[in-house]
Amino acid sequence: MIVRIFCILLLLPILLVAEEAPADYSMAATDSTYADSLSEEKEFSDYLKHPLTYIVQPVLDILVYPLAAPIRYASKHDVIEKSAEALAFGENKNIFLYPTFNIKPGTKTMLGLEYRHRNMILEKDYFVANASLFVNSDLKFSVRYTKRNLFGSDFFAGGRLDWQMDRDAAYSIPRSLTLHDNDEPFVYTDSTYSAQFRVGHSLPYVRNMDVQAQVGVERNLYDYPDVKDTILRYHPIFDPNARGFYQNHYEIPLSLTLTYDNTDAPFVPTKGSRISTTWTYVNVTDYTGAHVRPGANDWNHDYQKFDFVAQHYFYLGKDNSQYGLSVKEAREFRKFYTDFSWEETLRLWRPENIQQTLLNRRVLAVQFRLRQMWEMEEGGAPFNAFLNAGGTFPLRGYTRRYTDYALKGISVEYRWPIDRLVDGVLFDEYVMYGRHWYGMDGEKLLNSWGFGIRVRKPDLYFFRIQIGFHGLHGFAAICTIAPEFQ
Numbered sequence: 001m002i003v004r005i006f007c008i009l010l011l012l013p014i015l016l017v018a019e020e021a022p023a024d025y026s027m028a029a030t031d032s033t034y035a036d037s038l039s040e041e042k043e044f045s046d047y048l049k050h051p052l053t054y055i056v057q058p059v060l061d062i063l064v065y066p067l068a069a070p071i072r073y074a075s076k077h078d079v080i081e082k083s084a085e086a087l088a089f090g091e092n093k094n095i096f097l098y099p100t101f102n103i104k105p106g107t108k109t110m111l112g113l114e115y116r117h118r119n120m121i122l123e124k125d126y127f128v129a130n131a132s133l134f135v136n137s138d139l140k141f142s143v144r145y146t147k148r149n150l151f152g153s154d155f156f157a158g159g160r161l162d163w164q165m166d167r168d169a170a171y172s173i174p175r176s177l178t179l180h181d182n183d184e185p186f187v188y189t190d191s192t193y194s195a196q197f198r199v200g201h202s203l204p205y206v207r208n209m210d211v212q213a214q215v216g217v218e219r220n221l222y223d224y225p226d227v228k229d230t231i232l233r234y235h236p237i238f239d240p241n242a243r244g245f246y247q248n249h250y251e252i253p254l255s256l257t258l259t260y261d262n263t264d265a266p267f268v269p270t271k272g273s274r275i276s277t278t279w280t281y282v283n284v285t286d287y288t289g290a291h292v293r294p295g296a297n298d299w300n301h302d303y304q305k306f307d308f309v310a311q312h313y314f315y316l317g318k319d320n321s322q323y324g325l326s327v328k329e330a331r332e333f334r335k336f337y338t339d340f341s342w343e344e345t346l347r348l349w350r351p352e353n354i355q356q357t358l359l360n361r362r363v364l365a366v367q368f369r370l371r372q373m374w375e376m377e378e379g380g381a382p383f384n385a386f387l388n389a390g391g392t393f394p395l396r397g398y399t400r401r402y403t404d405y406a407l408k409g410i411s412v413e414y415r416w417p418i419d420r421l422v423d424g425v426l427f428d429e430y431v432m433y434g435r436h437w438y439g440m441d442g443e444k445l446l447n448s449w450g451f452g453i454r455v456r457k458p459d460l461y462f463f464r465i466q467i468g469f470h471g472l473h474g475f476a477a478i479c480t481i482a483p484e485f486q
Contacts, residue, residue: 084421084457094118096460100130103479105399107136107168114481116460124148140164154202156212163193168225174386174404175444176435177238183400187230188246194218200257208262214255220384221248224291241296244382247287249301251382255280263313267461267483268423270323270363274311280304284382299380305387308370311485316362323361323417324458330420365413367485369393372406372437389431389446394484396427397448397468399476404433413484415454423454425466427484447471452478 073079089095100112112132120127125147132140146158169190178184200212224231224246232240240246256279263272284301315323375381390401393409409431418424428449434441452466466478 081420084462092119098462100132100481101463101479102132102481103477107134107138110134110138110140112140122147134166136167138164138166138168140166155199156201156210157199158197160196160216161194164190166190168227170401171383172401172403173232173235173238175402175433176404179237181444184235185230185400186232186245187225187227189223189225191221191223192218196253198255209258209260212257212259214253214257216253218251218253219248220244220251220382221289222246223289238383239379240383241293242299242379244284244287244296244301244384246289246291247296248289249287249382250285252283252285253280254282263311265458267456268323268458269313269365271313271315273313274309276307276309278305278307280307282385300377301380301382302376303381303385304374304376305385306370306372309367309485310369311365311367314364314366316358316364317360323363325417325420361417363413363415365411365415365485367411368409370406370408370437374405389433391478391480392482393431394429395431395446395448396429396466396478396484397450397470397474397476398446399474402431402433402446405435406437406439407431407433408437411485418453421455421457421462423456424451425454425464425484426451427466427468450475454484 087096087098089097094117096114096116098114100110100114102108102110110132112130115127115129117127119125125145127145128143130140130142134140141163142161144158144160146156148156150157167189168187171186171188173184173186175181194216195218196214196216198212198214200210203209203211222245232245234240257276259274259276261272261274261276263269263274281304282302284303286297287301317323371387373381373385373387375385386403386405387407388401388403389395389407389409390398393407394411395402395409409429411427411429414426415423429447431446431448432439432441433444433446448468448470450466450468452464454464454466455462461481461483463481464478464484467475468478469475
């Protein structure tokens with residue numbers, strides 16, 4: 001059905017342009033037969049335009065109005081620009097204080113407050129603090145600090161503190177360890193806090209590359225949830241006792257990361273690449289707590305992880321410096337989206353205008369990601385060591401997550417500016433999960449596609465609102481401050 005509608009939309013401009021094409025022809029033609037055929041073509045064209053004018057156009061106006069009215073109001077009162085200005089404080093507008101949110105099914109919906117401060121103590125430092133309150137009164141806190149050009153050198157250093165209190169944290173057994181490769185979800189109580197410290201340095205003689213080392217300590221406090229029928233007591237393949245379910249332990253991760261980044265902006269990149277490779281070894285202490293059973297610590301719980309991310313941004317257009325819209329152009333775009341007309345839409349999609357419509361001042365963003373986890377002793381790694389495919393992998397069309405030893409996926413986004421601080425987004429992504437990164441299994445291939453908007457500044461990301469679909473079987477609404485690629 002979608003293909004048919006797309007074909008019709010492509011053919012309609014050609015059919016309607018036929019009304020104008022014979023103009024020069026008619027001046028030279030005196031034959032009555034040609035005049036009759038021209039009349040028939042005109043009547044046929046009018047026959048096509050009648051339903052478009054009196055049926056399709058009103059329907060499209062109705063569909064566009066819920067979006068057009070808010071955009072019209074926002075453009076009239078400069079809501080977006082004034083909001084961005086209201087969020088900035090300080091003499092140099094280097095402080096941002098704004099609310100955060102994430103709308104998800106169930107108890108994962110949250111509201112929060114974010115504080116960002118550049119050059120807070122020293123030059124080229126960056127401080128971020130976030131507090132979140134979920135609808136079931138769960139809490140999450142995060143603080144991080146980064147300093148570049150440490151002591152006047154090329155070193156950079158940073159630290160991070162996290163603390164969460166989640167009474168109904170969700171977990172799905174890794175697909176490679178399920179009985180029938182189906183969804184087996186469980187709930188646990190998570191009261192984890194952690195601290196991390198990292199230091200890095202740009203590589204000498206190599207532009208846009210740096211290497212960094214990170215060490216941390218994480219205290220995992222897990223317990224039974226309030227809902228007793230979701231407790232994982234026994235599983236023939238995935239032993240909860242050996243995996244640390246409802247038990248406490250420390251994790252001490254050590255990571256090494258090599259990064260190449262020559263993108264032109266942190267949150268609105270229009271060209272360049274960002275490539276990173278991270279290897280992590282995690283030392284896991286013995287399980288403790290009231291629910292530890294005999295044999296839980298007979299295993300080696302340590303594990304390793306590998307994460308490879310490659311992103312590239314293709315700029316579609318001649319002038320690389322003009323992706324964003326000027327004030328005048330933003331006003332024209334708002335007028336187009338709020339005063340929708342079928343004739344204007346057809347004009348933009350005529351063959352001679354396709355290149356200008358689709359391939360000018362656009363960005364094509366591509367991301368490939370590969371992740372793998374290895375146990376030091378098979379069957380001993382804690383359950384939180386396994387990898388998840390979800391919104392940040394990303395796999396935006398699914399409300400649940402897929403867990404396994406290895407994940408690999410590719411995402412493609414088509415972005416275009418629709419206002420000074422707003423981008424439109426079309427995306428399509430594929431993820432495959434399994435026991436090994438080199439495995440190929442078509443039955444474990446997931447697809448997600450959708451569209452939406454993202455609100456940002458060149459140096460600050462605000463939020464995105466998107467709708468993701470997995471095939472034609474369902475959809476997920478996304479309203480979050482988290483960027484698409486992480």
